[in-house]
Amino acid sequence: MRYFPLYYDLLHKPVLVVGGGEVASRKIESLLKAGAYVSVVSPRLDPFLSSLAQDKKISWIKGFYQEHLIDEFVQIWATTDNPELNHRVHRDAKLAGIMVNVVDDTEHCDFITPSMITRGRIQVAFSSGGGSPVLIRNLRRTFEAVLPQNLGLLADFATSKRNDIKSKLSDVTQRRLFWECFFEDKRVKAATSTHSLQSCYEQMLDEDNFEPAYSVTWIETGKDFEMLTLKALRLMQASEMVLYHQSIDTVYIDSCRRDAQRESWKEVSELKVLLEKEQKNNSAVVVLLPSMSKALQSELSLCCGTVDVLSYARQPLEQK
Template sequence: MRYFPLFYDLLHKPVLVVGGGEVASRKIESLLKSGAYVTVVSPRLDPFLASLASENKISWIKGFYQECLIDEFVQIWATTDNPELNHRVHRDAKLAGIMVNVVDDTEHCDFITPSMINRGRIQVAFSSGGGSPVLVRNLRRTFEAVLPQNLSLLADFATAKRNDIKTKLPDVTQRRLFWECFFDDEQVKRANQNSVLQSCYEQMIANGQFEPVYSVTWIETGSDFEMLTLKALRLMQASEMVLYHNSIDTVYIDSCRRDAQRESWKDVSSLNAQLEVQQENNRAVVVLLPEMNKTLYSELSLCCGSFEVLSYARQSQD
């Protein structure tokens, strides 16, 4: 992973864009949405940028780029169709210690911009490190089709409740469990009004429906990660503790919830001891099993009692 993903706060910060054409227009539109104060230096502007300048939404320095213009900017974009000029902007910015992006020239970029999906406060970013923009656009379209439209409403509600939930639930673990239950509620998922969310919020707080309960999900991982079922993946993402056999491929472990605790086990007796500890702590546990055989199944039955294994979707053999 060459590029470290982050979201950079540009609200009320000065950004310089060198160039006034179509490429600059695309970048400036996004910069304005983030609240940046945009200044464009160019002898002329395309119609869209000219309209922004006439409405005082951007500042326009009518003329050619000069090194002295870069002072006091936190970010610089070089968007011209002149590679020599773009590289000069890059060199000047680097000497001044300012972040710079030369559009469509990743070797002269301190940062690159991902393909974005915006749902109000919710932003989903996709990047191939500049290597395959068409593939990234295809991924974005796929996700746009499945992400619910009320994400903005949900995010605004949760933001408004940040102080209130801390008062009602002082413990950080309780708050996490509450929000997980809240966002997983079917009524919340379908909500399109704030009043519905408020009603669900108050009812869950009053009933304590979010309190942790000990549970164990047994998942047979198999040899092909892509054959894992959607149900198994969903439960892996809901786990608080992941107990994985020491032969399990890391792709399965990494696909569990990011902040879940992880511990490996080698034999069934050590697994049983770990499960007893998790039961005392009322945790939701996922046990990742290697491909099942009669010996392993018998050992698990003797030590752990009855259990149901979620198996990966095996391909049919013709």
């Protein structure tokens, strides 16, 4: 992974864009949405940028790029169709210690911009490190079709309740469990107004049925991660503790809840001890198993009692 993903706060920060054409227009539109103070240096502006300049939404430095112009900017964008000029901007920015992006030239970029899906304050970013933009666009379209349209509404509501939920639930684990139950509620998923969310919020707080409880989900993995069932993935994402056999492929482990604790085991006797510990902690546990041989099934039954493999990665049927 060459690029470290992060979100950079550009609100009220000065950004310089070198170039006034179509490429600059696309970048500036996003920069303005982020609240940046954008200055553009170019002898000419395309009609869109010209209208922004007339409306005082951007500052136009009419003329050719000069080295002294980069002073006091936190970020520089080189968007011209002149590679020599773009590289000169890059060189000047590097000497001045300023972050710089030369559009469509990843070797001259301190940062790159991902493809984005935006639902209000929710942002989902996709990137191939600049290697395959068409593939990333296809991925974005796929996700756009399945992400709920009310994500922005849910995010705004949860943000508005940050202080209120702390006053009602002092324990951080209780708050996490509450929000997990809240966002999984069918009424919440279908909500189109703050009023309906408020009703669900108050009712669920009154019911107070989100205390942590011990549970174990047994998931048999396979050779093909893409054959993992949706139910298995959902349960993996709900786990608080992941107990995985040391032979399990890391793709399964990494697909579990990001902030869940993880411990490996080799022998079933080790697993039994770990499960007893998590039972005392009232944790939601996911056990990742290798392919279930008869010997392993028998050993699990002897040490851990009845083991119901609820979800597992099925191998595709052989072609006839």
